[in-house]
Amino acid sequence: MTPQPDVVVIGAGAAGLMCALTAGYAGRRVLVLDHANKAGKKILMSGGGRCNFTNLSTTPANFFSANPAFCISALKRYRPEHFVELVERHAIEFVEKTPGQLFCAESAKDIVAMLLTECDWAGVEIRLKTSVESLERYGEGMCLHTSRGRIEAGAVVIATGGLSIPTMGATGFGYDIARQFGLEVTETRAALAPFTLTSSWKARVADLAGVACDIAVSCRDGRYREPMLFTHRGLSGPGMLQISSYWQPGDELEIDLLPDGEAFDALAAARRETPKRKLSTWLSERLPKRLAQSLGEWYGEDPLLAELSNARLGEWQARLNQWRIKPAGTEGWRTAEVTMGGVDTRAISSKTFEVHGLPPLRFIGEVLDVTGELGGYNFQWAWASGVACGQAL
Numbered sequence: 001m002t003p004q005p006d007v008v009v010i011g012a013g014a015a016g017l018m019c020a021l022t023a024g025y026a027g028r029r030v031l032v033l034d035h036a037n038k039a040g041k042k043i044l045m046s047g048g049g050r051c052n053f054t055n056l057s058t059t060p061a062n063f064f065s066a067n068p069a070f071c072i073s074a075l076k077r078y079r080p081e082h083f084v085e086l087v088e089r090h091a092i093e094f095v096e097k098t099p100g101q102l103f104c105a106e107s108a109k110d111i112v113a114m115l116l117t118e119c120d121w122a123g124v125e126i127r128l129k130t131s132v133e134s135l136e137r138y139g140e141g142m143c144l145h146t147s148r149g150r151i152e153a154g155a156v157v158i159a160t161g162g163l164s165i166p167t168m169g170a171t172g173f174g175y176d177i178a179r180q181f182g183l184e185v186t187e188t189r190a191a192l193a194p195f196t197l198t199s200s201w202k203a204r205v206a207d208l209a210g211v212a213c214d215i216a217v218s219c220r221d222g223r224y225r226e227p228m229l230f231t232h233r234g235l236s237g238p239g240m241l242q243i244s245s246y247w248q249p250g251d252e253l254e255i256d257l258l259p260d261g262e263a264f265d266a267l268a269a270a271r272r273e274t275p276k277r278k279l280s281t282w283l284s285e286r287l288p289k290r291l292a293q294s295l296g297e298w299y300g301e302d303p304l305l306a307e308l309s310n311a312r313l314g315e316w317q318a319r320l321n322q323w324r325i326k327p328a329g330t331e332g333w334r335t336a337e338v339t340m341g342g343v344d345t346r347a348i349s350s351k352t353f354e355v356h357g358l359p360p361l362r363f364i365g366e367v368l369d370v371t372g373e374l375g376g377y378n379f380q381w382a383w384a385s386g387v388a389c390g391q392a393l
């Protein structure tokens with residue numbers, strides 16, 4: 001008979017594999033279960049196939065949570081440099097694209113291969129295509145009923161991630177288990193997601209699909225200075241994904257298309273110096289050409305600069321520095337990178353990730369109400385929470 005594992009980790013994703021290998025190296029018999037046919041599917045599709053695996057400037061301020069102090073301990077103990085050291089040990093080449101954001105130079109497959117190799121070295125067993133039907137307390141430990149039979153274990157770690165990209169195996173399983181054991185789950189919503197537009201705006205921006213520009217965007221308490229991309233569905237690009245974490249249905253976005261300065265002053269100077277130039281010519285030197293042309297069409301005018309009164313300059317300043325647009329929604333779970341909200345961390349130890357009063361049950365990674373900004377922070381949370389939990393098993 002195969003010996004029962006000390007630990008069962010449910011979810012062979014970023015957090016689950018990191019936790020499993022850490023506990024395996026500490027001498028625990030670890031079994032990882034996943035209903036998918038492959039481990040680390042989200043890692044494989046992350047960062048456009050290159051996996052933005054960490055951010056060197058990670059701090060707790062890069063995360064959203066109803067309990068903001070919860071992430072401090074794990075992030076402090078397992079820092080980006082620790083993961084970089086692991087990546088270097090496996091001779092994986094990486095590049096720093098935007099300051100602090102580290103991506104694989106070749107492929108995200110390298111990160112999955114590294115984690116699976118480490119799991120193998122640590123004696124971890126991984127069983128794919130296995131679904132967990134139920135979980136219950138059993139003596140001092142837990143008992144699981146799976147599609148491949150019953151398993152008893154000293155501890156069970158829930159690492160089933162969030163709800164985004166259901167086609168990749170995302171489920172609400174972790175939230176159901178949390179509720180079964182009396183834990184709260186804070187409201188979940190799709191975040192780091194592109195915006196869709198109402199039909200009138202969608203028609204107006206349709207010709208701009210593929211155009212990218214440097215903008216600043218604000219909504220509620222959030223403001224990001226990152227690029228925006230027009231798509232055939234609406235607005236995307238890093239700036240839009242970031243602000244989607246603040247956006248609530250019905251909110252307007254305020255987009256600064258000329259974030260380097262006030263359009264009024266620049267237009268007034270241009271009116272003085274080059275009064276015979278067309279507004280669209282002036283715009284096309286500062287914005288992508290197609291967008292500059294569209295702006296004139298949207299507002300039905302392309303005057304000579306000399307024709308612009310101060311009042312009209314003020315109107316153009318508002319259109320350019322505070323373009324206000326109300327999205328219809330986000331693209332939702334189908335394309336969102338993460339889930340905002342999740343298992344309420346007030347019921348969880350920030351040191352061991354065990355449920356207060358129920359030490360054999362633990363939650364790590366994205367299933368928890370800890371959500372990072374765009375830029376490698378979500379993986380850093382997965383690694384850090386996985387290691388902290390694995391060390392305490």
Ligand code: FDA
Binds near residue numbers: 014041169375
């Ligand atoms: P993760 O989702 O990785 O793993 C959960 C595992 O649990 C999966 O293998 C799933 O099959 C399994 N599972 C779910 N339900 C189950 C059940 N009922 N039974 C058994 N198994 C079950 N982050 C970042 O920092 N940098 C980046 O570049 C990107 N890029 C990116 C792109 C895209 C398209 C997406 C969707 C997401 C990203 N992210 C990202 C976010 C990042 O992928 C995410 O935060 C981590 O993968 C979360 O790690 P977890 O291990 O918590 O969940």
